[in-house]
Amino acid sequence: MSIFTKIINGEIPSYKIKEDEHFIAFLDVFPLVEGHVLVVPKIEVDKMFDLPTYYLQQILVFAQPIATAIEKTMPCKRCGISVIGLEVPHAHMHLVPITTANDLNFTQPKIQVAPERMKAIQELIVANL
Structure with a gap:
């Protein structure tokens, strides 16, 4: 069982942004920058392109x-x-x-964000949905 499945099942807390029956989105606790969100299908499949067609189609609609x-x-x-x-x-x-392409560079060190700041970012993003 992946750590994401444990988050989906409520076994691990998260800074949830949005959820429906097929997907969940939450703040990355090891972000590249503040506001980094993960969008995760609720079925546990290792590779993105191994997802059923419906999930591949709808993940972008959910994320938009x-x-x-x-x-x-x-x-x-x-x-x-x-x-x-x-x-x-x-x-x-x-x-x-x-702001720059380097903000998507996953080889750079992750930042640490205090729990209070994570909660504030979560609330702001949710308010803007």
Whole structure:
């Protein structure tokens, strides 16, 4: 069982942004920048392109209002998108507020964000949905 499945099942707390019957989105606790959100299908499949067609089609539809809310909330030029999938064997998409292409560089060190700031960012993004 992946760490994302444990979050989906409520076994691990998260800074949830949005959820429906097929997907969940929450703040990355090891973000590249503040406002970094993970969008995760609720079925545990390792690779993005191994997801059933419905999930591949709908993940972007689910993510679209979140990306718009990120852009309204965080100081950035746009919301970047990335699918890496090497650290957690559960398909997922990264939505990252970016100002430069380097903001999507996953080889750079992750930042630490205090829990109070994470909660504040969560509330602001949710308010902008």
